[in-house]
Amino acid sequence: AQSVSQHNHHVILSEAASLELGCNYSYGGTVNLFWYVQYPGQHLQLLLKYFSGDPLVKGIKGFEAEFIKSKFSFNLRKPSVQWSDTAEYFCAVTAEGYQKVTFGTGTKLQVIP
Amino acid sequence: GAVVSQHPSRVICKSGTSVKIECRSLDFQATTMFWYRQFPKQSLMLMATSNEGSKATYEQGVEKDKFLINHASLTLSTLTVTSAHPEDSSFYICSAGRQGRGYEQYFGPGTRLTVT
Numbered sequence: 001a002q003s004v005s006q007h008n009h010h011v012i013l014s015e016a017a018s019l020e021l022g023c024n025y026s027y028g029g030t031v032n033l034f035w036y037v038q039y040p041g042q043h044l045q046l047l048l049k050y051f052s053g054d055p056l057v058k059g060i061k062g063f064e065a066e067f068i069k070s071k072f073s074f075n076l077r078k079p080s081v082q083w084s085d086t087a088e089y090f091c092a093v094t095a096e097g098y099q100k101v102t103f104g105t106g107t108k109l110q111v112i113p
Numbered sequence: 114g115a116v117v118s119q120h121p122s123r124v125i126c127k128s129g130t131s132v133k134i135e136c137r138s139l140d141f142q143a144t145t146m147f148w149y150r151q152f153p154k155q156s157l158m159l160m161a162t163s164n165e166g167s168k169a170t171y172e173q174g175v176e177k178d179k180f181l182i183n184h185a186s187l188t189l190s191t192l193t194v195t196s197a198h199p200e201d202s203s204f205y206i207c208s209a210g211r212q213g214r215g216y217e218q219y220f221g222p223g224t225r226l227t228v229t
Binding site: 032034036042043044045046049051052090094096098099100101103104105106108 | 145147154155156157159162206208210214215216217218219220221222223
């Protein structure tokens, strides 16, 4: 069974700072990878996803993530955060050919104006 | 496209009563839907996989007699919390799966259940 770990539980940044949230998974086979965001009081929204191809994936709102297969990582990045990026971010993985999604524990991002 | 709705968004019920939560895929058909539970400040925990026309598959530790799941059509799955207790208070989220370039789940807005 696959597992996902997010090492940063709570990150506090000032506006315009750069962001990188770590995500590592454990699974020996081919995976599909996702980053979801949950704004305060709102539901889960997909930020970006990786199925195959270019390991650098661009998502909505200026976010991107890079799949590094050798490191089993799928870190989320944004060059300059805004106050409106304050939210909780979840990394998730599915094993290719399977439907079940495994979520990381989430990282709460707080952006200070 | 790929919109999933849940109803109700919030529900308060008394201990011992049953509550039904609906999950609908509005613009696509979903043979498989998923039910999650999210505790405060924690991640989503998969409760069960709901398969259209067949029995749901429950995760280890989830009481199937307490959390009844019905997936009667390709656009509707329901979760019924039977004989609810305060410890069942939580945020319940459903998702509907769709195969595209890869398999992807689309999430509903969630239902906040409070049992008094």
